[in-house]
Amino acid sequence: MNVVPAFRIDLLEGEQDLEGVLEVERESFTSPWTREMYNWELQNRAVCHIYIVRTPECSVAGFCAFWLVFDEIHINNIALRPQYRGRGYGTALMDHVLAEAKRLGAKRATLEVRTGNTGARRLYERLGFYVAGTRRNYYTNPVEDALILWRDDQVG
Numbered sequence: 001m002n003v004v005p006a007f008r009i010d011l012l013e014g015e016q017d018l019e020g021v022l023e024v025e026r027e028s029f030t031s032p033w034t035r036e037m038y039n040w041e042l043q044n045r046a047v048c049h050i051y052i053v054r055t056p057e058c059s060v061a062g063f064c065a066f067w068l069v070f071d072e073i074h075i076n077n078i079a080l081r082p083q084y085r086g087r088g089y090g091t092a093l094m095d096h097v098l099a100e101a102k103r104l105g106a107k108r109a110t111l112e113v114r115t116g117n118t119g120a121r122r123l124y125e126r127l128g129f130y131v132a133g134t135r136r137n138y139y140t141n142p143v144e145d146a147l148i149l150w151r152d153d154q155v156g
């Protein structure tokens with residue numbers, strides 16, 4: 001893996017960050033979450049946490065959104081802009097999120113991933129996530145199964 005150049009990870013703050021997240025969504029997913037969905041999420045910042053990767057050139061190079069539900073985190077979305085992928089930012093962002101979640105009292109983490117998303121799956125496996133189940137035809141556009149991953153006993 002390449003050395004990660006200078007970057008910061010911050011909590012989402014303000015309209016410009018949200019606009020950046022929406023751009024990353026549109027650049028990354030065939031069914032991106034909309035502004036309305038994020039506005040709804042952001043009404044409850046005790047549950048919904050969104051972290052942003054900032055580089056010197058890009059104020060929102062990527063993000064990760066998760067819910068904190070009792071002692072679990074549910075990672076809803078993680079993405080980097082295409083030109084920032086494969087440089088270690090995703091790993092750094094997940095490490096940060098898992099450490100923050102632990103600090104907030106989480107003991108387990110879960111997420112769903114397309115079966116064919118081998119890059120993301122490799123990243124999650126390396127971080128200690130394991131496959132706990134499958135949701136048939138969970139995704140649309142294209143239709144694909146979801147793998148349900150969990151990570152227990154957070155040590156991040």
Ligand SMILES: CC(C)(COP(=O)(O)OP(=O)(O)OC[C@H]1O[C@@H](n2cnc3c(N)ncnc32)[C@H](O)[C@@H]1OP(=O)(O)O)[C@@H](O)C(=O)NCCC(=O)NCCS
Pocket residue numbers: 001028078079080081084085086087088089090091092112113114117118119120122123126
């Ligand atoms: C998945 C994603 C968040 C990973 O972030 P990243 O910054 O590219 O990941 P890293 O650079 O830290 O690399 C982590 C691993 O994923 C691999 N990888 C994943 N997607 C990759 C991509 N598009 N290009 C290059 N490598 C990729 C890397 O090879 C690396 O594996 P390795 O260390 O075993 O070689 C990012 O690629 C992305 O935004 N993908 C599109 C959106 C998406 O699929 N999100 C996940 C939904 S569940």
